[in-house]
Amino acid sequence: MIQIRIGGWAGQGVILAGTILAETFSRVLKKNVVMTRSYTAAVRSGITTSDIIVDDGEIYDLIITRPDVMIFMYQKTFDRYIDLARKSKYVIVDSSLVKSIPSDMKNVYSIDASSIASRISSPKIANMVLLGYYARITGHLDIKDLEESIRGTVSRRFLDEDLRAISAGFSFS
Amino acid sequence: MINPGEYFVEGDVAAAYGAIRAGCLFFAGYPITPASEITQAMAELLPRVGGKFLQMEDEIASISAIIGASWAGLKSMTATSGPGFSLMQENIGYAAMTETPIVIIDVQRAGPAIGQASRPAQGDVMQSRFGSHGDYETIVLSPNSVQEMFDLTVKAFNLSEIYRVPVIILSDAEVGHMMERLVVPERIEIVNRKIASNFQETMAYGENLVSAMGRFGDGLELMITGSTHRPDGTRDTGTPEVQENLVRRLVNKIEKNRSSIEEWEELYTEDAEILVISHGASSRPSKGAVIRARKEGIRAGFLRPRVLWPSPERRMIELDSRVKRVILPEMSLRGYRMELERIFHRKVDHLPKVGGVVPTVDEIFTKIRSASL
Incomplete structure (x- = not known):
């Protein structure tokens, strides 16, 4: 079983990133997947999360309890789930938006996803940079799997920049 | 499509x-x-x-x-x-x-x-x-x-x-x-209503207490009213028998057919002492908790109504004689509890979660374990 939470602020593409990741596991890798989401009723405001649980058998928990990976795109979201993040094998953060991290946390992998995304086109695709970096750090899936999933999900207009963002995240060191 | x-x-x-x-x-x-x-x-x-x-x-x-x-x-x-x-x-x-x-x-x-x-x-x-x-x-x-x-x-x-x-x-x-x-799936069973081809058929109740339905535009003189009405659709709010016959049939067409309506999933119920009943989203972690309890030697069973109303009452009564505790995890302070307490004639161990968050396998398993001690 793999348990993943992507957390950010409404409007950052948290749920889209979660959907792409869940689709990669389901459609491309043929795993059983549940993706659930949590957001407030406000437009472009509030903590937003997307939980992805991957298993070979039936899935019972609908929200993560023993995280393998937590990806944070916003400081407030990181702060809310810091207790769970301490138990996570990997914590991946966008270092331009999550800056205050306790120094005793040794499981944190930082990437300046927003700046990398801005250099490609706009900070809106920081979520894709983080997905590429996630694939690199965890080895849960290959970048080709992600690319295949993205081709079937995002609109043609954004496909090229999304693929470049994924690749930039994957090759970040 | x-x-x-x-x-x-x-x-x-x-x-x-x-x-x-x-x-x-x-x-x-x-x-x-x-x-x-x-x-x-x-x-x-x-x-x-x-x-x-x-x-x-x-x-x-x-x-x-x-x-x-x-x-x-x-x-x-x-x-x-x-x-x-x-x-x-x-x-x-x-x-x-x-x-x-x-x-x-x-x-x-x-x-x-x-x-x-x-x-x-x-x-x-x-x-x-x-x-x-x-x-x-x-x-x-x-x-x-x-x-x-x-x-x-x-x-x-x-x-x-x-x-x-x-x-x-x-x-x-x-x-x-x-x-x-x-x-x-390739094949899906689809049922279509019986459409009345003449007015008499709209009043002919079958064994399941349901008649063929008329359709606007077919030329039948249909009377549709929310008031008490006779089988032909005409309004009669004064005759006690008309109201009684109508309302009894409305109730009985479900009540008397409940064995063909009821549907549920169950697991490990044959020797269960602790029965976990849950529905909807909270039934997912409930089932996971029962499976974990079995792995730890606790005689737990799981029952989930897919048809919530009418409830699978007869099956629950069958299980009642063997079961020592009934646990109901759900995202409500009342939810299905009253119905289960009516059927089991005893207090149900309710495990409500009301923060807008689905319960977890861990939480439900903890409740099962403490009930088993």
Whole structure:
């Protein structure tokens, strides 16, 4: 079983990133997947999360309890789930938006996803940079799997920049 | 349209797919979180199959429109959440009284009132059965996965067509908004109502206490009224026997057919001392907790009504003699509890969770373990 939470602020593409990741596991890798989401009723405001649980058998928990990976795109979201993040094998953060991290946390992998995304086109695709970096750090899936999933999900207009963002995240060191 | 095969979609969209495959040709609704995706999907899909989609001014108009469309001969549906479901209650009774087949999806969110619009809850269990006034029966289905949002929507249409009743799909924000694999099968059993070819047939009740339904536009002199009426549809609110015969039949057509309506899933019940009963989203971690308990040598069993109303009462009574404790995890302070305590004649170990968050396997397992000590 793999348990993943992507957390950010409404409007950052948290749920889209979660959907792409869940689709990669389901459609491309043929795993059983549940993706659930949590957001407030406000437009472009509030903590937003997307939980992805991957298993070979039936899935019972609908929200993560023993995280393998937590990806944070916003400081407030990181702060809310810091207790769970301490138990996570990997914590991946966008270092331009999550800056205050306790120094005793040794499981944190930082990437300046927003700046990398801005250099490609706009900070809106920081979520894709983080997905590429996630694939690199965890080895849960290959970048080709992600690319295949993205081709079937995002609109043609954004496909090229999304693929470049994924690749930039994957090759970040 | 909605070809057989695999999809990766959210529960709400799967319900819309199910409705289309069941032959739904009319949807009237008013968007509301967390059911808006059903409305959106129906708006996209219905015109492609020759159906009609109406965005109404509110939920009272929505349910009124689908009742009318059903009498015009179309399979009809609406979808909403708590606040809209409350507004629909009067006309759920009207549909029951006029024996109109309709399907209503309530994607429950945390209430009362506006509550947590985007968060799941299971506080509408009693409302779904008793929300309208007077004596009536309805059928309520409880999906716990994206697949069941599809399967039970098809079933809801079939049951409404067979028994000529409003059928409610009681989902919740967790199941409505979760994404999972959906398999649309090659063969799907579809039931269509018996359409009356002459007026006599509208008064001829079969063994299941249901008659063929007339259709507006076919030339039959149909009388449809929410007032007490004789079998021919004429209004008679003064004769006690007319009201008694009508209301008894409305109740009995569900009550006497419940063995063919009831449906449930069970696991490890044969020697269970602790029975965990759950429905909808909270049944997923409940089942996981029972499986974990078995691995640790605790004699736990699991029962999940797919049809919540009428409840699988006879099966529960069979299990009652062996079971020492009944645990009910659900996202409500009341939910299904009163019904279980009525059936089991004892206090149920209720495990309510009301923060707008689905319970976890860990939480339910802890309760099972402490009950086993």
